[in-house]
Amino acid sequence: MRYIDPHAHMVSRTTDDYEKMALAGCRALTEPAFWAGYDRCSAEGFRDYFNQLTSIEPARARTYGIHHFTWLCINPKEAEDVGFAREVMQVIPEFLSRDNVLGIGEIGLNKNSKNELRILEEHLEIAAQQQSLVLVHTPHLEDKQKGTRLIMEAVRNQPSIDPGRVLIDHVEEHTVKEVLDGGFWGGMTLYPDTKCTAKRAADILETCGTERLWMNSACDWGPSNPLSVPTAALELRARGHHPEAIDHVIFKNPMAFLRQAPAFAQRAEDIDVGHLPE
Amino acid sequence: MNRLDTNQPRSQVIDRDFLEHRAKLIDLAAFLDRCERAEGTDDFRLKALRAAIPLLIDGQSERARRVLESFSDPSSEPIPQAPGKGASGAWGGPS
Numbered sequence: 318m319r320y321i322d323p324h325a326h327m328v329s330r331t332t333d334d335y336e337k338m339a340l341a342g343c344r345a346l347t348e349p350a351f352w353a354g355y356d357r358c359s360a361e362g363f364r365d366y367f368n369q370l371t372s373i374e375p376a377r378a379r380t381y382g383i384h385h386f387t388w389l390c391i392n393p394k395e396a397e398d399v400g401f402a403r404e405v406m407q408v409i410p411e412f413l414s415r416d417n418v419l420g421i422g423e424i425g426l427n428k429n430s431k432n433e434l435r436i437l438e439e440h441l442e443i444a445a446q447q448q449s450l451v452l453v454h455t456p457h458l459e460d461k462q463k464g465t466r467l468i469m470e471a472v473r474n475q476p477s478i479d480p481g482r483v484l485i486d487h488v489e490e491h492t493v494k495e496v497l498d499g500g501f502w503g504g505m506t507l508y509p510d511t512k513c514t515a516k517r518a519a520d521i522l523e524t525c526g527t528e529r530l531w532m533n534s535a536c537d538w539g540p541s542n543p544l545s546v547p548t549a550a551l552e553l554r555a556r557g558h559h560p561e562a563i564d565h566v567i568f569k570n571p572m573a574f575l576r577q578a579p580a581f582a583q584r585a586e587d588i589d590v591g592h593l594p595e
Numbered sequence: 596m597n598r599l600d601t602n603q604p605r606s607q608v609i610d611r612d613f614l615e616h617r618a619k620l621i622d623l624a625a626f627l628d629r630c631e632r633a634e635g636t637d638d639f640r641l642k643a644l645r646a647a648i649p650l651l652i653d654g655q656s657e658r659a660r661r662v663l664e665s666f667s668d669p670s671s672e673p674i675p676q677a678p679g680k681g682a683s684g685a686w687g688g689p690s
């Protein structure tokens with residue numbers, strides 16, 4: 318089995334996790350910038366974080382033969398302070414040309430507030446100017462459906478951004494159809510208590526089809542499992558699905574979306590055939 | 596559309612998943628008993644949970660989607676200010 322985990326916060330994981338993921342067949346992973354569990358007190362803290370995402374983590378991943386890519390932004394949980402968020406956003410362009418950067422992410426909404434929405438729109442402007450891919454975080458629990466709709470509207474208000482270059486993550490049964498019908502890609506996050514379980518993700522694939530959908534672990538410092546993508550593959554196999562169909566979902570789909578980013582396209586062939594990162 | 600068609604017979608789905616979901620149902624029953632043994636009244640979360648239970652046995656399909664919707668904020672305008680960072684799992688009405 319080979320797979321890509323397109324959403325994994327490896328800065329919060331141990332080296333053992335890299336090894337387990339490699340053993341399970343992980344060829345590449347992508348790491349969106351996110352909330353550290355506390356608010357950083359300066360934009361310089363983000364500069365350090367962006368350095369970690371663009372130099373330290375790729376080196377750790379390389380040790381286990383995994384290609385590492387990243388996405389940059391200030392996450393919606395720290396976007397309520399608009400002045401601070403703008404300071405951080407000024408730092409982003411200097412990192413966008415680094416060789417593992419795929420685009421802007423994970424931007425989005427958390428509590429669906431006006432300030433969060435303003436910062437989302439400003440991130441989308443950067444993505445439009447840079448013609449970069451976008452990875453979107455949708456709100457948790459009771460805020461998800463409303464937030465997903467507000468996010469899709471914000472993207473539509475940027476006509477230069479093609480929905481086919483935007484992945485809306487953490488979809489569940491009440492948001493997945495609207496996301497796919499809007500021409501966006503959808504990500505299913507496999508978590509033990511919130512978001513999707515492996516079984517529900519398999520149900521969604523059986524009922525909504527496999528086009529423009531991927532699965533990720535979103536493993537971070539909270540309850541999460543870095544092996545949740547291969548675990549879901551096992552669930553699909555136990556249901557009798559063909560290995561080729563499973564490969565389509567856990568490898569070819571993320572390849573198809575991600576190779577729209579030049580940084581990924583450059584290494585897509587290597588990832589496809591299983592060459593190790595240089 | 597590229598589908599992963601369900602090709603398991605119902606008996607196989609039941610064989611694989613029955614015990615897991617039987618346990619979850621008993622957990623839910625025990626949780627409601629535990630809440631009722633405890634002093635106090637239902638809050639908006641417990642009310643939302645009780646309101647979602649009938650959706651399981653109303654004979655309609657897409658139960659997961661409808662349960663998720665029953666817990667969701669139905670409004671459509673952004674709120675003036677984020678009250679904090681967390682989510683509670685059920686909508687408590689307009690803040």
Ligand SMILES: [Zn+2]
Nearest residue numbers: 349351423535
């Ligand atoms: Zn994340």
